[in-house]
Each structure stands twice: as C-alpha cells, then as structure tokens.
Amino acid sequence: MDGGGIRIQGLQKSYGSGDTAVQALKGVDMRVDPGEVVGLIGPSGSGKSTLLKCLGAVIEPSAGRMTLGEEVIYDDGWRVGDLRALRRDRIGFIFQAPYLIPFLDVTDNVALPPMLAGRSNFEARQRARELLQALDVEHRARAMPAQLSGGEQQRVAIARGLVNQPPVVLADEPTAPLDSQRALGVIRILNEMAGKFRTAIIVVTHDEKIIPTFKRIYHIRDGVTYEEEGEGRAPV
C-alpha cells in the first residue's frame, strides 16, 4: 500500500554477545497499513515480546529497518530520532491489563498522552471526552479507575492508546482478562477505531476466540514471522 502504516524489514535482535548470544529475532518482515488490524501470534519464547518492544520503540533492534509512515525509525541497527518522543506522539499502547494510572480519573488518564505531547489541559480533556464518547464510557468520565469494571477499564485504556491519533497502535493481549463476548467487543472497537482514525493496529494475542477475526495474521516462531492471509474468517 501507500506510505502510511508501519513497515519492518529484516529486523534482527540479539541479546548478549559471543558464545552466549541469543538471537531473539532472526529477520522479521512485517507490514501493517493504516486502518488495518492485524494479529501477531506466537508461543512463549518465540520472540513475540522482543518484536513488540522493538515495534514499541522501547528497545533497539540489532539490525534491520523500520519505518513509520514516511519516517525511518531504525535503519540497520541505527536509531533515528528520539524514541521517547516517538512513543509519545506516534505510537499508542494498549496493554494486557489496563494499567491505568490509579490516581488520575478516567478523563485525565485518557488526557495524559496529549498533555504530555504539550497540548493544553482543556484541549487534551476535550479530546479525551471525544474518545470516551466514541468508546461509550463517557458516563464514567469522573470515576477513578478502581471504580470501573474490567471492560470499562479496558475501553478507557483503548481510548488512551488512541487519543493522540497515532499512526500505529500496539495492543498486547488486550482481551486476555475478558470473556469471549467482551473480547469480541474489544476487537470490534479496535476495528472501528482503526477505520475511523486510519491507524495501523497490531494485536498480540493467543486468544483463540479472537484469532479468527483478523483478516491478516503474522505468526512468529523462533524469531521468524510467517504471514497468513485470512480466508474464510469469521466476520467481526
């Protein structure tokens, strides 16, 4: 597709050095287009976490290239630009557990990323409310995270991941604590949001219930990815 989304080519990551070196990623290729939701599936020890961290600009790969839209993030192991600002402005995160900030209410939890990005409090909250409305949790805007149900918390977390309208969102096991109905609900929301904000969303999961919902899935095994086009997949 065109220049949006995230692309990685030949991404390698090894820990340690010499004889004890472990190569977690052995050459990963991936491509997610704007508005697309793809699944990333792999067993423990497959390099899934390492890949997620590389994608999330938390650790740097040893080799390979990664571009975010037009922007080159890594090129053959070289870092280009400020990873922290990159995480703040260009990447949204949704975690296995919601990981909301317990001492901020729902609105401020969602408004935090735009505030960090330098927007005014008013503007940030405005955006947060829009997102909460879109995710149908606006009625809990004043509540503290501890007062929310699991599903509500997860939706707030999604709102936080999407509030800065990042080109790419990483969702790490977002449905793990949820029953199948809610899990499917979350995936439906992600799909809606991806369409709405033209965001590329990568969902890391091993949740059997939701795997069929992805049009495209990357399997990762022993540090190598395999792409699987979804044919005959269940509609969301």
Place this chain on the structure above:
Amino acid sequence: MISLAGRDIMHAWGKFVFTGLGLGLLIGVTLSMAGIYRGMVDDAKVLLDNSGADLWVVQKDTLGPYAESSSLYEDTWRPLRGLPGVARVARVTYLTMQVRQGRREVRAMVTGIEAGGPGTPGWPPYLVAGRQITRGHYEAVVDLATGFALGDRLEIRRNQYTVVGLTRRMVSSGGDPMVFIPLKDAQEAQFLKNNEAILQQRRRTAENPSYNRPQVPGLLEAVIASQSSNPSVNAVLVQIAAGHDPQELAERIRRWQRLTVYTRGQMEEILVGKLIATSARQIGMFLVILSVVSAAIVAFIIYTLTLGKIREIAVLKLIGTRNRTIAAMIIQQAIALGGIGFVVGKITATLLMAPIFPKYVLLEPLDSVRGFVAVLVICVLSSLIAVRAALRVDPAEAIGG
C-alpha cells in the same frame, strides 16, 4: 499539564497526612531542640537585661558573679559611686540554694537586691502579679517557674519570707528560677550557718584561750559577733550616665580599684560562650541526629511510595513521559511530605512541647524559616534515592515482560 504529584497525594492523602504527622512530631522535636538552645541564650541575655547593669564589678580575677563565685566587701560600692560617669550602683548577691515551702523544696537562685525602688539595678524589671518588695526584710518576689503563689510563706535558711510578687522569665544561667529577697536577708542567707553550726563555732571560739581572756572582759563577745556577721556581696552593678564610655570607665575601675569589671558584651561572652557552650554542643549533636533520622524516614517513605508505583511509572515512561516529569513528581511529593511535616512540627513544638518543657523554649521565626528550608533540602536529598529507582525503571516492563 496536570500535577501528577498532587493527584497522587490527593489519591492517597490519608497515608500522606499520617506519614506527615509522624514526620511532623520528629520535626517538632527538632524545632524544640533548636528552641531550647535559643531559650538558653535568651535566658542568659534576659538575665543580663534584667540586672539593668552596664558594668559588673566583681572580685579580682574571677568570672563572677554568674559563672564563678565572687566576693566583695559590701562597701566596695562607695568609691565606685564617686567616679565620674557612674549614674547608679547597686550591690547584689546570687546564691543557688534550696527554697522550702512546707514540705516542698525548689531549687532556686536567691538574689539579694539592694533597698530602693522599682528600677534599681538587680530588681525584677516587670511583674506578672503582686507587687515589688516594699519592706526591707522578709519579702520575696519569685519567678513563676518556682510554682509558688502570692502569699506563700517560703523558708530560706531559718527565715520565713512572704511571696508578694510574681515575675516571669527570670532564671539563672543553669535554668533555676530566681527568688528576689532584700540584700541584707540574702547576705545573711548566703553566709548564715544553721544554728547547730553556730553553736559549735561559738563553743570552739570560747575554748580558744586567746579569745577568752579573763583580763579582757567582752573580747569573746566581740570575736563571736565579728564571726557571725557577713559584710560581703557577690557583685556591684553599675549603671553608666548617658554619654560615658563603658570601656573607659571599666578600665579606670580595673586600674585604680584593682577589681575585675565586665561590660555587657564581655558578660554575654562569659554566659553564652562559657556557661552554655557544653549544652549547646549537646543540642547541636541532637539536631544532627534528628536531621539524619528525619532524612532516613523521608527517604524510606518516599522510596516505598515510589516502589509501589513502579508499574505506573513504567506505563508513564512508555507513553512518553519525560524523566524530568517523573523525577519532579517524586520530589514534589517529598516536598509536600516535608511541608505537612513542618506545619505539624511547628504546631506541636509551639503548642505541645514548648509549654510543657521545663526550660524556656524560644521558637524564633527565623529559626522556623531555616528549619523549613532545611526540611525541604533534606526531603529533596532523601527523595533522590527514589528518583534514581524510578529513573531506572525500564518502560519495557509495561509490555508483557
């Protein structure tokens, strides 16, 4: 940007306030310690102020009358009075002794004050109840700290004194409250032995053949009378007439009267520099210990609070929060804790500790300001450990692990 620290404190304010209360008690003790030192210095200054003197004339080569014993013939004042520049002189005696009232005994500094009127050097400069001494004998003005009340009958040696006035903040350099009685009574009290001793001495004198001579009737009586009278005082207080230089006058008295003379500055040096130096060092040591303990507590509390938020900090970092913002959050919390602690400390020191402490505790506003700054500095320094821990948190921890 919202205040993360403020929101966190609001979220867990109970923990914060109670920790602050605990820290506050510690800070209260620290402030009280400083107040005790200030109080001792102030006691010394008040002691000098209250004596109303510009010069203290004492026995040659002594540090009297407060730091060392000094004894002068009571008529020493006469040549001093005649010197040009001397406005007033008054003799005074000081003796720390037990004062009894019924079965109760109080350690007090009995001060003999010259007959005259209010304003005579050595007299209590102000009262809180009763009146000044009007009779030349057997009346006393006492400091409130003695616990005596108006109308009480005190026993000093073998004489009884009626409390006619109460005063405040009149203590010796050792912290003993003062009891003012007329000079002649005080001289007697200072040197009068108990009756048993007097009888013994009379007997000894009478057995001495050189004194008890049949050819010279009356010699024995004369000797005994001279033995039991006391013509000594501890110091002569001198007030200087306007326009005269205390140093110059002091030098003249030193040179021609062959007495030791102290000016106000020198006296303060003796009291503050010599008498309370040891106590000051002890208090300084306590201050250091308390500061270290406070610092350790703040460090521990902030560190614990931070460790409890490691996950949140990782998330914050992952979504792009600056290290500076996170460090500021922790330091702000430490400062808030210090602030609560300081407020509580100041309140407890003033309302709880100072009134019940047996010595005078002077809480100077400037000391409070210094204490506040010190508390903040200590809080910031002790939060650095927590800051370091927070900065070492890997944002990757938020992702799956």
Place this chain on the structure above:
Amino acid sequence: MKILSFGRKNLALLAVLVPLLLLFLFVAFRSGPLAPVKVTVVTVENRGLAPALFGLGTVESRYTHKIGPTISGRIRQVTVQVGDLVESGQLLGEMDPVDFEARLKAQAAVLARSEALLAEAGARVAHARREAARYEELWQAHATSAELREVRRQELLLAQAGLEAARQEQARGRAELDALAARRHDLRLLAPIAGLVVARHAEPGTTLVAGQAVVELIDPASVWVNARFDQVSARGLAAGLSAKIVLRSRPQESLSGLVLRVEPLADAVTEEMLAKVLFAQLPTPFPPIGELAEVTVALPPLPSGPVVPNAAIQRLAGQTGVWRLVDGRPRFTPVEVGGGDLEGLVQIRAGLAAGERVVLYSAKALREGCRLAVVAELPGAGKK
C-alpha cells in the same frame, strides 16, 4: 472543572488541611516573639496613702547593771539565780574575805602602838614645860645663865612637836582601820535597783579580777526595741511616731509602740539608721532580751494624689517611668515617684494624672509601641 471534581474525599482532605493551616498561621503569628505581649492594665486614681517604714530590731534593756567586786578575789557565794526578781539593796553575792580579819587585827595593833607613842610624847611635853618654868624663875632671880634658860625652852618646843607627830600617827592608824572595815562592806554584792537577774557569770569559788561581772541585772520596765532601718528608705523617721512591734516568737500578735528617739549616730557599716522604740505596754510574758522584733513605723499620711502600684514603675534608659496605654500601644512616660506605702502603692508627683491607664503586669519586657493583648490576669498568676 477542577472545582467541580472535588469529591467527598477532597472535602475530607480540606477538612484536615485547612484547620492545620489555620493552626499553623495562628502558631506562627500569635505565639513566640511575634505574638502580642499579654499585659494587665490599671487606672491611675487619686487617693491618700498611709506610708510606713519597716525595720528589724532586737529587744534590749535600756540599762544593764553588771554587778561585780571592786577587788580581785574569790567569790564565796552567789545568792540569786537567773530570772530572779530582786529588790533594791538585796544581797546578790559575797566575796571570800580570805586574810581580811588578820589584816584588820594587824591594823588595830598598829593603832594601839601609835596611841602608846602618843601617851609617851605627852609625858615628855609635861616634863619639858616644868623644866622650862623652873629655869625661867631661876633666870629672873639671876640664879642661872641666859643660855641654860634657852636650852630648856628649846627642849619644850621639841617635845611639843613630837606630841603632834604622835597624834597624827594615831589618827592615820585609826583611819586605816576604818578604811579596812569599810572594805568588808564592799565584799557584799548588793542590788542597786529593783530588777531582774538576766545573767550569772560566776559560781562560788571562782577567782575574779576587779571589774568582772558576777551577775547582770536589768530593769524590766526599761526594755525597748533597738530598731534598724535601711538608710535608703528611712526618710521621715522621727521621734514620737507610733509603731507596731511584732515579736518573732509571736508573729500573730501586734504590739503598739512609740518611737522614743532616732539615734544621732547611724551605723556606717551596715548603712542603717537606729531608733529606739518603746512598748506602749510591756508584753506578758516578758520578752527575752535579744529577741528579734519587726517594727513598722507609721509615717504621717500623704495627701491625696495620683497613685499607681509599684509594679507599674519601671526603668528605661536611665529614667523612671510607667508604660502608659495610648491607643492600645504602650508609651513610656517618665514620672517622678513620691512616697509609697508598704502595700506597694506609690504616689506620682509628676508625669501622670488620675484616670490614665498604665500597664501593671506584663508577660515580658515591653518595647515602645509593641503589640499588646490586654487581659484580666496573666497566665499562671492566679492565687492558689
């Protein structure tokens, strides 16, 4: 937005923090050196005063008679005990005469001898007179020479002189005997007045020098109090003033007295004036001589004038004055202090008028214009 988001928890937080802050502000500004000084205030009023002087004295006897022998010797008996009342002329004691009788006998013998010598001289004069008369007759009859007549005349004159000498010698002997007999009277110690024996210094058998006292006598009616007043405050002490005397052994009992005289000699060493105060009525039981007494002499009353308690009088920068209350702030006002009474009130001669309010008690030393908090009574000053 933020205000609206204040929930119950935030209200609770406020409920803790606001009082804490208020308390802190109170503590910071209402206590310690910044706090206003607590004072009590008194209004100057016009009234007369009854000033008085207070002094200490000892009960003394105006006259003390020390009775002792006029010659050295051993005392034989003392007939009175301390505390005895004696009559005038009563025997108090007697000295041992030792060799007195023998000396008397010797003196009598000396007298007898001189009388014998006188008789002999008389006989000699008679013989010389006869011889002189005979030779006179012979010479007129020219029976003898003028020379022999002169010799006889001369002999008569010598005999007459011898007789005069013997007569004087006899008179001397008699006088000495009388003197010795009179000394026997001196051996008896007699009371010169009716009085009280207060001391007995010697017991029988003691050898005394002349002038040493054996017993001391006083006249109970002549006791007075020898009172001492500090020179600084003894202004107005004069004879004729009435006084109150309290004996140390009877502190509840106030005896009336009268200042008999103020001694012209003051005590230069103790810097006191001395005065003799008589009892208006002798106390019973009789007070021991030497007992301590407190004497309060009432001075003539002072006319009405502005009066303040002496606790209000203070000294600042070499001036005596009071802290006057002006618009709620203290202002030091120099005053001229007049007389005062023993209850602590003093009259103000100049500088203050009745109706003005002055600071009486203060919790600490005042400064010009400092903040004050006027209270009814200072903390801790309550009577028990």
